[in-house]
Amino acid sequence: MAALDAIRATFFEECEDLIEALNEGLGEMAGGDHGGETVNAVFRAVHSIKGGAGSFGLNDLVGFAHTFETVLDRIRSGDLEPADELIALLQRAGDVLADLVETARDESPFDAAAVSTTSDALEAVLGEEGAVEEEFVFDAVGADFDFALPDLDDDEPGSTTYTIAFAPRRDLYATGHEPLVLIEALADLGEIAVAVDLSGLPGIDAFDWEGSYLAWEITLVSSEPEGAVREVFEFVDGLCDLEITVVRSGGSGDATGLPELPDLDDFAPDDAADLPDLSVEPSPAASAETPARENAEPAPARKDARATLRVDxxxxxxxxxxxxxxxxxxxxxxxxxxxxxxxxxxxxxxxxxxxxxxxxxxxxxxxxxRTQPVKQLFQRMTRIARETADVAGKSAQLVIEGEETEVDKKVIEKLADPLTHMIRNSIDHGLEVPEKRREAGKPERGTVKLTACYKSGDVLIRIADDGAGLNRPRIRQIAIEKGLIPADVDLSDAEIDQLLFRPGFSTAASVTSLSGRGVGMDVVRTSIAALGGRISIASTPGEGSVFSILLPLTLAVLDGMVVRLGEETMVVPIACIEEAIRPRKDDLSRLGTGRTLFFNRGDYLPVIDLAERLGHPTRAKKLTKKTLLIIQSNGSRVALAVDGVVDKRQVVIKSLAKNYRHIAGISAATILGDGKVALIVDPDGIAEDPPSAGSMRSRTEDETRREEKKDAA
Amino acid sequence: MKAQVLAIDDSRTIRSLLAATLEEYDFEVTTAVDGVDGLEKFAETSPRVVITDINMPNLDGFGVIEGIRGGSVNKTVPIIVLSTESGADLKDRARRAGATGWIVKPFDETSLVSVLKRITGI
Structure with missing residues (x-):
């Protein structure tokens, strides 16, 4: 079938939705909702994956889904009690199933050990019975599109002659059956001779159009066992008088090989027995008496009820x-x-x-x-949280809020890695071990709250744990050991917290195998900054830490302040600007090092001359003639000096890294109304380090390393 | 006139497969996403054959069969169950509800089509 590839793609798209539904349902079950419809929804998700997978011969997926589904079925029927351990197992099984779907889609090898461990655990729950049934399903789906017609059944030498007396009752016609279809199905099995008995026909005046008056006497010579013959009539059982007799058995006892009851055939372990099941048994047809045939008007074109369109x-x-x-x-x-x-x-x-x-x-x-709810991304985090807690020996629950918040799809994609890292961190480093929590009078099970909401045109994502809070003395000590700060420096709490984001802070010694993975919070911050966002920390000892990520709704446009720098025009993201001030002379104080501080709202802020920092030729202009933009950068405030503010407008972001190369302090470019290109300032990059030289920096080693890490992340 | 088939399945994949297969053999296919949708489409299209899944949200396959058989229009239409299940008890329930046949998923294209051709007399 030419369309098969497209349908295969549809299947994997559907699987994504199903796995989402599965995780959602399992989450509700974990939260104590064991209601019929919840369990049913979970069952259906697994069941649909199994059904679709079978159509594409994805046997590993089918096998696992079947075992999974069997356990769910037992829970649904009340045979199994959904205790906490069982739900944890189901969640692991959900993860394995998601992996199997993914590897099937990518046609890559799957983690066979994880699959069999989980599968064994599920079977252990079922006991022996379940294991037997599972084998059957593996066999049953081995047959896919290419499988043979029933004629190719193993031909026993010799054949059997059957006589079949078949007399439909009136109900047979009422359920869509048609004697002709049944007789044709019999003809598939071998040679037949049919005689119709018209003796029951009444006169025309006594004729009831819904009645049944005909009977048939059929002689069949077939190499098929009696079970196959009975199977033809499986769905008219009770709707007709049926008598099947073996007149002469020429074969080597094939008629005794299979049980008589057709249903049992389905449990026969070989494909051969399944074949006639598919082709023969669903027989019948609308009988001639069907009353409303003329109502069959041309139908509207086929259409799906979901009015959505998937676009590349x-x-x-x-x-x-x-x-x-x-x-x-x-x-x-x-x-x-x-x-x-x-x-x-x-x-x-x-x-x-x-x-x-x-x-x-x-x-x-x-x-x-291009916007999507963060739901799927967040739900992936439940799994990360679970795995992390398992390995780290923590008891943790991830609470998700605001999952319907919509963000640019690209932002969501790029958020996966940093978010994963942060969730791991929160559980691995943030939460205490259960004993410690008990001692501190907290519930043993720690909570990490992942929330999303809109905040004045941006999206705010917060990861809050109820753990011990940042260990500031320890962070300070590590920073000193790493040579990031002098041993005698006096730092505020906020400044200590910021150390976490410094490149080189996170090292193998300070992270476990879990949250480590070679990246530190500096990479997280860089990734967030690359999305035009900012990250900040708030932490209270004994109560926990909150990481807040502020992201733009979209990567394509930006609200910017257009500023003048000599002959140049530049754009500063409005999101980071607190205020724009023409400084009074009294508020500026020059330090001996050539640096200037600006006194603003009780704080002394370092002044950075943007033109100087970017290496523009500047006529020495007095600071008092310039405008200072007070910006938030890396959790602290700095004053950015520009020649003047031109306008406030929305600009379309054009990537510099893609079209040119990365420049420190510049995040992107845009084209203004006059057709000129203007560079967009990266506030964090600008405020980061003092310039190594008076001119525009090329990539320093440090910068290059971070770029590489970012690419790897 | 092409024979009208109503295919009811909550799986988008199975619906696509059925539609693609049957349309290739010149059936006209209407699909429905669950039992409720199925009964609505049944009333709208009055199909020659109904193919239905069993396990579906809102209204399951048994409900579809009962709904059609208990209705007043076109109630003797052949209804074929298409299910990954093949347990005797389920088949028995379907038969008692008034199903005409049962095909196990994954379905074989050739046999499905031959069954439908027989039923519709094409």
């Missing part, structure tokens, strides 16, 4: 890109018209406004196409 992300990205160009084009036209200096007629002014409005609406609409 690349196509949306191209569209977003084009819309970005459209916005730039709109800004340019508006500016050009203004520059020409011709007086605008009200019509043209209105049209230009409309153009702007429409372009924005198109942009918003297109952006919306």
């Amino acid at each position: 992300v690349d196509r949306i990205d191209r569209l977003i890109n084009t819309v970005g160009e459209l916005i730039i084009n709109q800004a340019m036209i508006t500016q050009r018209v203004r520059e020409i200096g011709v007086p605008l007629t009200p019509e043209i002014a209105t049209d230009l406004d409309d153009y702007k409005q429409l372009a924005r609406e198109v942009q918003e609409g297109v952006m919306g196409l």
Whole structure:
């Protein structure tokens, strides 16, 4: 079938949804909801995966899903009590199932050990009975699209002659059966001779159109066992008078080889016995008396009830890109018209406004196409949390809130790694071991709360644990040992917390095999910054820590402050700007080192001259003639000096790294209304270290290393 | 006129497979995502044959069979159960509800089509 590949893709897409539903249901079960519909939904998810997988000959997946499903069925029927350990096992099984789906999709090898361990554990729950049934299913699905027609059944030498007396009752016709179809199914089994008995026909005046008056006498010569013959009539059992007699058995006892009852055939372990089951037994047809045949009008075209459309992300990205160009084009036209200096007629002014409005609406609409709820991402974290807790010997639960919050799909994808790392950290480092928690008067089971919400045009993701809080003396000590800070430096709590994000802080000695994995919080921060977001920590000793990630809703546009630097125009992200101030002379104090501090709201903030930092030729201009942008960067505030503020506007982000190369202190570029390229300032990068030289830095070693790590992450 | 088949299954994959297979053999296929949707589509399309899954949300396959047999229009339509299950008790329940036949998933294209052709007389 030509469409098979496409349907295969559909299957894996569906599996994603099913696994999501599965995890959701298991989560509800873990939360104590053992209600029929919850268990049923979980069962159905596994069942549907099994059904689809069978169609593609994915036998490992089918086998595992079957065992899994059998356990769920027992819970559903009340045979098994869903105790905590069993639910934990089901959750592991859900993870294994997700892995099997993924490896089947990628056609890569799966972790056979994990599968068999979990499968064994499930079977142990079932006892012997379940194990037997599982073998059957493996066999049954071994047959896929290529399997043979019933004629290819093992041919015993010789054949058997049967006589079949078949007299339908009126109910037979009422359930869609048709004697002709049954007789044709018999003809598949061998040579037949059919005689119809018309003696029951009444006169025309006594004729009941729903009645049954005919009977048949059939002689069949077949090499098939009697079971196969009976199977033809399986679904008319009780709807007809049926008598099957073996007249002459020419074969070597084949008629005795299989049990008589057709249902038992299904448990026969070989494919051969299953074949006729598929082809022969579902017989019948609408009988001639079907009353409403004329009602069969041409039906509307086939359509699925779910009105969703799956679109390739690349196509949306191209569209977003084009819309970005459209916005730039709109800004340019508006500016050009203004520059020409011709007086605008009200019509043209209105049209230009409309153009702007429409372009924005198109942009918003297109952006919306790419947003997704964080649900799936968050649900993956439950698994991470579970695995981490298992290995670290912690008792932990992950509580998820705000999973319907929508974020750009790209942000979600890139968030997976940092989030995984942070969840691991929270459980591995944040939560105490159960004994310690008990001593501290806390519940033994620690809670990590993963929440998402909208916050003034951004998305706020928080990871909060109820553990011991950051061990600041220890962090300080490590930083001193690593040479990150001088031994005698006096640091505030917030400054100590920031040390976690310093490159080189996280090392093998300070992390376990779990949260380690070669990356530290500096990589997390870099990944978040690459998404245009920021991360911060708040921690209270004994009560826990909260990591907050503030992310833009989309990666494609940014609210920016357009600023002037000599001849250049640059853009500073508005999200990080607290205020813009023209400084008074009294508030500026020069230090001996050539650095300047700005006194603002009770704090002395270091002043960074943006032009100087980026190596622009500057005419020495007095700071009092400049504008200071107070920005939040890495948890502290700095004053960024620029020549002036031009405008506040939304700009379309063009990646520099993709089109040129990465430049420290610059996150991206954009095209302004006048067609000029403007660079977008990366506040964290700018505020990070004092410049190594007066000119624009090329990539330092440190920068290069971080880039590499980021790529690897 | 093409023979109208109603395929009821909560699995998108199975629906796609059935539709692709049957349309290739010139059946006209309507799909429904669960039992409730199935009964609605049944009333709308009055199909020649119904293929239904058993285990579905909202209304299961037994409910579909009972709904059709207990209805007033086209109630003698052949109903074929398509299920990964093949337990005797389930088959028995389906038969008592009024099912016409049972095909085990994964289904074999050739036999499914031959069964449908016989039933619809094509």
